[in-house]
Amino acid sequence: MPEPKLTDELHRMETEYEPLLPIERKLIWYTFVTGVVLLVALVLISRAFLK
Amino acid sequence: MPTLLEAPVKPAPPAPPEAASAPPRPGMSEDWLALCIGLFVFILSLGWLFGKDILGWAVTTSVWTTPAKALATASKSYANLPGLVSLAATYVFMLALLSVGARALRVSVKRFAAGFTVVFALSYLCWFLGSWAYIAATPDKRAALKIPWSLNLTNESGFIIALLAGLLIGNCSTRACSLLKEAIRPELYIKAAIVILGGFLGIAALEQRALATSVMFLGACAIIAAYLIFWPVVYFVARYYFGFSREWAAPLASGISICGVSAAIATGSAIKARPVVPIMVSSLVVVFAVVELLVLPFAAQHFLYHQPLVAGAWMGLAVKTDGAAVASGAITDSLIRAKALAASGIAYQPGWIMGVSTTVKVFIDIFIGVWAFVLAWVWSAKIEHREGEKVRVSQIWQRFPKFILGYVITFLLVLALGAAVPALVPKIKASMGEANVFRAIFFVMTFFSIGLLSNFRKLWQEGIAKLAAVYVLCLFGYIIWVGLLISWLFFHGVLPPVVKG
Numbered sequence: 001m002p003e004p005k006l007t008d009e010l011h012r013m014e015t016e017y018e019p020l021l022p023i024e025r026k027l028i029w030y031t032f033v034t035g036v037v038l039l040v041a042l043v044l045i046s047r048a049f050l051k
Numbered sequence: 052m053p054t055l056l057e058a059p060v061k062p063a064p065p066a067p068p069e070a071a072s073a074p075p076r077p078g079m080s081e082d083w084l085a086l087c088i089g090l091f092v093f094i095l096s097l098g099w100l101f102g103k104d105i106l107g108w109a110v111t112t113s114v115w116t117t118p119a120k121a122l123a124t125a126s127k128s129y130a131n132l133p134g135l136v137s138l139a140a141t142y143v144f145m146l147a148l149l150s151v152g153a154r155a156l157r158v159s160v161k162r163f164a165a166g167f168t169v170v171f172a173l174s175y176l177c178w179f180l181g182s183w184a185y186i187a188a189t190p191d192k193r194a195a196l197k198i199p200w201s202l203n204l205t206n207e208s209g210f211i212i213a214l215l216a217g218l219l220i221g222n223c224s225t226r227a228c229s230l231l232k233e234a235i236r237p238e239l240y241i242k243a244a245i246v247i248l249g250g251f252l253g254i255a256a257l258e259q260r261a262l263a264t265s266v267m268f269l270g271a272c273a274i275i276a277a278y279l280i281f282w283p284v285v286y287f288v289a290r291y292y293f294g295f296s297r298e299w300a301a302p303l304a305s306g307i308s309i310c311g312v313s314a315a316i317a318t319g320s321a322i323k324a325r326p327v328v329p330i331m332v333s334s335l336v337v338v339f340a341v342v343e344l345l346v347l348p349f350a351a352q353h354f355l356y357h358q359p360l361v362a363g364a365w366m367g368l369a370v371k372t373d374g375a376a377v378a379s380g381a382i383t384d385s386l387i388r389a390k391a392l393a394a395s396g397i398a399y400q401p402g403w404i405m406g407v408s409t410t411v412k413v414f415i416d417i418f419i420g421v422w423a424f425v426l427a428w429v430w431s432a433k434i435e436h437r438e439g440e441k442v443r444v445s446q447i448w449q450r451f452p453k454f455i456l457g458y459v460i461t462f463l464l465v466l467a468l469g470a471a472v473p474a475l476v477p478k479i480k481a482s483m484g485e486a487n488v489f490r491a492i493f494f495v496m497t498f499f500s501i502g503l504l505s506n507f508r509k510l511w512q513e514g515i516a517k518l519a520a521v522y523v524l525c526l527f528g529y530i531i532w533v534g535l536l537i538s539w540l541f542f543h544g545v546l547p548p549v550v551k552g
Contacts, residue, residue, distance in 0.1 A: 006331060010517055017464075018296050023433045028283040034277025037101070042272045043540050050265050 063213075078157030081239045086118055086457035088152055089246020093461050096250075096486035099478045104128045106485040107143075110137040114206055116184045116196055125488045126481075142171055145492065158233050166234030173220075174213050174499040175492070181209025190393045202391055207385035210378060210498045211464035214344065217502020228503055237500035241374040242494035245409060248377075251483045251490065252406045253465030257476065259548055266407050269364055269541045270414030276368060276537050277415045278422055281308030281415030285525045293521050297434065298324045301426060302332045303518070307525050309373035311336035317450045319421050321427035323435075331414070334506065335515065339522055340375035341505045347531070348379050352386035356394065359387045360542040361535075363404035369526075370533030372498045380408025381494060382507075413455055420450030446461025 060121050098105035108127025115121035122134025126493065129137070146167055153163035181187060186208050188201035220227055256263030286304035289295040294305065301322050306315035312333040320331030347370060351362035370376040384404035391397045427442045465483065469476045484541070 006515055006518070013294055013296050013299070016296075017294055018290075020290055021434060023429070024286075024290070024297070027429060028287045031279050031281040035283075039272060039276045039280065039537070042268070042275070045507050046265070046268055046272075048540055050261075050268055 071366030079155040081156065081236065081454070082242065084152045084155055085239050085454040087155075088148060088243040089092040089249075089454070089457045090460065090488045091148065092243075092247055092486055093250055093457075096482040097479075099482040099485075100475060104485075106488070108132055108137055108140050109485060109488040110134065110141045111488055112179055112182045112206065112209075114182050114184050114187045114192065114196065116198065118179075121179060121182060125485050128381040138175070141488075141492070142168075145171065145489070152239070153233065163233040166231040169231055170234045170496055170499060171492075173216060174496045175389060177213035177216050177499065178206075178209035178491075178495045181212045182206040189389050191398075203389045205385035205389050207381060209495055210382055210415060211345075213495050213498040214341070214378075216501045217499040218341070218505055218507075219502075221503040221505060222507055231503065235500045237374045237497045237502050237504065240493045240497040240500060241377055242452075242454035242457075244490045244497065245373070245377060245413065246461055247486045247490040247493070248406075248409055249458035249461030250465045250479075251402060251487055252409070253462040254476075254480055254483050255400075255402055255406055256462070256466055257469040262403075262548070263547070265541070265545060266360075266410050269407070269538075270410045272537060272541060273364075273368055273411040273414050274418050276534065277309045278418060281525075281530050282422075284529060285521070288525055289521050293517060295521070297430075298322065298328055299332075299518075301430075302329045303521060305422070306332040306336045307522055307530065309422065310419060311340060311375075312411070313373075313416070313452065314419050314422070317423040318426055321423040321446075322430045331515075331518070335518055336371050337375075337501070338505050338507060339519075340370060340372045341501060341525065343370045343526075343531075344375045344379045344382070344428055344501075346351065348382040348386055351383045352390050356387045358539070358543055359391065359399060359404050359547055360407050360545050361538045362387055363407030363536050364411055364538035364542055365531075366404075367408040367415075368538060369531040370408075371526075372501075373412055373416065374501055376412045377405070377409050378494065378498055378501070380405040380412075383408070399547045400550055407542075413458055416430065416452045417455055417538040419452065420447040423447075423450045540541055 089301070092106075095105045104126050107124060109125045110122055110131045111125050112121050113123065119134075122138055124130060124132050124134075124137045131194060132140075146164060149167055150160050150164050153160050154215065181204075184192075184196045184198050184201060186202050186204055187206040188196055188198060189203055193199070193201055204211075252263075257267075282304050284301050285307050289300035290297070290301050302315040302319040302324055305318035306312070306329075308314075315329040315332040315336060318324075319326070319332075347366060351365060355362040362421075363380055366379045366383050367376055370379045385403060386401050387404060388401060391399055423444060423445050424444065431442055465479055470477055
């Protein structure tokens with residue numbers, strides 16, 4: 001099978017745009033918020049317990 | 052051209068009795084091989100504990116003004132051995148060890164040996180040139196070496212020379228690269244080096260337990276940064292602003308956010324992308340990792356020499372691919388120590404900055420399998436719902452980078468031995484010193500191989516500009532700054548121990 005060319009791939013993506021699904025938005029949003037909350041918690045823990 | 056890619060782990064199908072024309076069984080993975088090689092060197096080095104100096108003949112290169120005096124043995128027990136004989140012995144040992152490895156990988160041992168000879172020779176030549184006093188000497192050594200000036204780059208500038216030499220050869224002579232391809236294995240070399248490095252860091256942790264705990268803690272935070280803070284933003288940018296399809300955006304986000312090549316491949320297979328997608332992403336990751344490797348350590352030296360551990364953590368978070376991240380940690384380590392000595396007269400203990408970079412990278416790697424599992428579940432259950440398809444938990448183990456087990460074993464073994472029998476610490480230190488000789492050689496071969504594999508022509512390839520634009524925007528506009536902020540939050544004001552005496 002011939003290897004697809006990147007230019008063809010990009011062209012295809014422009015013509016067949018895949019909109020962001022609600023589940024993708026959820027994945028992005030939940031992951032990011034969880035990350036920020038956990039990071040803030042870890043910063044506080046490190047300030048309190050680690051020297 | 053070979054890539055940094057590894058064959059996915061697949062169980063071999065049972066061979067029928069008449070399978071004369073059946074495809075050859077897959078060899079050992081580079082991951083397992085790196086673990087075996089690293090552990091083998093580590094175990095030999097422990098001969099010191101039983102009064103046997105097994106690796107003392109290995110070659111070291113000191114900062115030199117007269118080439119004839121540059122090479123010496125690692126241990127005084129073998130001081131009578133001429134430097135060139137020591138070099139030859141080191142070459143023969145590594146050739147034998149890695150040729151057995153090549154056999155386990157099921158590649159042509161003959162071609163591997165020929166390629167390895169060239170890679171070893173050129174890499175060591177670069178290391179040797181990098182140790183020239185005018186390049187390497189720190190200001191406090193100039194008087195002893197009787198030289199009026201030096202570039203103050205320490206002998207680890209050999210890494211940069213090896214990288215540049217590799218880039219030159221790799222981009223000017225594709226024929227040379229194809230002749231050497233069996234031995235151009237930066238992932239194998241760096242993973243073996245990381246296994247050995249575990250013991251070296253175990254010694255450091257033994258002496259500075261509070262600091263080591265902080266480093267481990269940062270490692271845990273790095274996981275959160277890479278998977279939960281970098282990934283969603285890069286995925287969103289690629290999908291929303293650049294219009295990439297899901298098949299391209301997910302491996303691209305993993306490549307830029309997590310750990311270049313292996314994460315892109317794991318993600319690609321988790322979401323069932325076509326093989327070409329992670330391969331294309333990986334080649335881009337490698338090229339940009341080289342750019343980072345050439346720029347970030349010098350930026351860190353200039354702006355962060357008074358915050359060495361912030362710089363080390365930054366390298367681990369910002370530079371992609373294991374090889375480039377640990378390598379940039381090594382360069383940053385030497386550059387910052389040299390600058391701190393020249394500017395403030397402070398001599399930091401070597402290895403701490405690199406240790407922080409390595410720990411951060413290793414912690415991030417640990418979760419690649421878990422992340423691939425999560426994405427596989429989300430894709431199959433929610434995005435591209437496929438009836439009857441099950442995501443197996445065993446995928447987590449399949450995707451787990453096995454060389455990390457070696458790193459954990461060497462680290463914990465040294466830590467436990469030293470903590471249980473403090474009288475053994477000097478002997479363990481001597482052991483790790485000898486193992487470290489091989490770690491440095493694996494490092495320099497990694498740099499040279501990364502250079503050989505980095506095909507900058509890809510950047511000019513039609514169409515790759517859009518892919519590169521996401522990379523540049525996310526890496527230089529987001530990841531390196533957030534990485535710096537996180538490193539700063541955890542490490543500002545925390546300094547490595549200084550050299551006593």
